[in-house]
Amino acid sequence: MVISMTGFGRSKAESGPFSVNVEMKTVNHRFCEFNFRMPRQLIKIEDKMKKKLNQQIRRGRVEVYVTLEGEGTVTRKVLADWQLIDEFYQFVLEAKNKYGIEGQITLKELLSREELVHIEESEAENEELENLVLKAVEQAASQLKQMRIAEGTAMKKDLESNLGQILTVVSQLKESAPLVVEAYQERLTKRMQELLQGQVDEGRILTEVAVFADKADINEEVTRLNSHIQQFFQTLDVNEPIGRKLDFLVQEMNREANTIGSKANDALIAKKVVELKSLLEKLKEQIQNIE
Known part of the structure; x- marks a missing residue:
């Protein structure tokens, strides 16, 4: 599922003379990285805190602030x-x-x-206080995750809308591909008629057109593009971190777009490739903040 890497959570837990305040925020990061700012007496339970956080957060840079109040701390x-x-x-x-x-x-x-x-x-070291801290960390992490999920839901709608536009452009490329070959054949025939004063070698024209059609054929790239797009749609519903896979798929789609652009010998296809790359760049920016 789509979960944003941006979020904020806050929690306060109290027990007897102790009061614990926890605030945490996350931003996008290639891996999962934790940064704690807390009293020294809590350093020994840092690993336990990380385990609590890993249950809710799988990717992103996490800033955690813990303050203690009360007698006996x-x-x-x-x-x-x-x-x-x-x-x-x-x-x-x-x-x-x-x-x-x-x-x-x-x-x-x-x-x-x-x-x-x-x-x-x-x-002072105090087991009751340490348990209270872990409880507050867990509550703040849960609140943060809910915020990340809510933002991810909105992001998913934008991604699906963008993918719909990409599908439209890819469909237009597929429809335009045969027209490019036909237009080349017409131009070649007309050119040879002008040069040879109406005497045209049909066999030579067909050979040249076949060579051109092979070089300009983008069906394979279009097929792979459609496959990547379908994988993208399916990945959006996978219940695990998907950011890296989506990034890989966008890279592959960009690769196919570049290949189509290098093969294109037509102004319309070149224009569609530019439009496609613009949409893919927007897609790339969107997924940078997905867990």
Whole structure:
């Protein structure tokens, strides 16, 4: 089925003192790539988060933002370098005695020096919190997928409309092909009549026309084009990622269009080939955002 690679999902989960907020967005990408921005304490469950996301997302660049709120997510403790404090205190006393400096060493002076006393924060590990994060990630991913599916449904209609136009042009090419050979035969006959003053070698004309018809024959290319188009239609309903296959089919259709263009010795066919390539380019742009 057609699923867009563009989407957004948001979820909030709460349990006791904890609150988890998850936001994620996806854009088109050749492969499936995840980029997490979250507290360090959640790094150890990153693989579990990826598994949850892979159940909903098979292709695209995924940006995931996780924030935590509540008591217990961070622990703080005071760290003091007592040996350094002792040395600092003794140094100040010696300096006072040596230079006759007046004044007292206050607690404020000691606390203001980060090299002596500082507060260390650490992110607490908590299984309940980690399960809450996984739940929020799953909910956000589900919301994101629904958005991707909705956009994909609209994209499918545009693709089918474009394919219908391509089918029309291919049908016109097939109808025009025999006319090219007939027009060449008429031009060749008229030219030989002018050169030979009315005496025409019918056998030679038929031989030249046969050679031209073989070189200008586009039936094989038209047949392959129709086959690729039918495969494209069928692939749109396959229940798996289809973006890469559709891209391949468009490449093959472009190849056939180029071959027809190189064989064409007719202004009408050349015009139709230009129209066909324009429609294929539009089709290529459309499928770049399909999972």
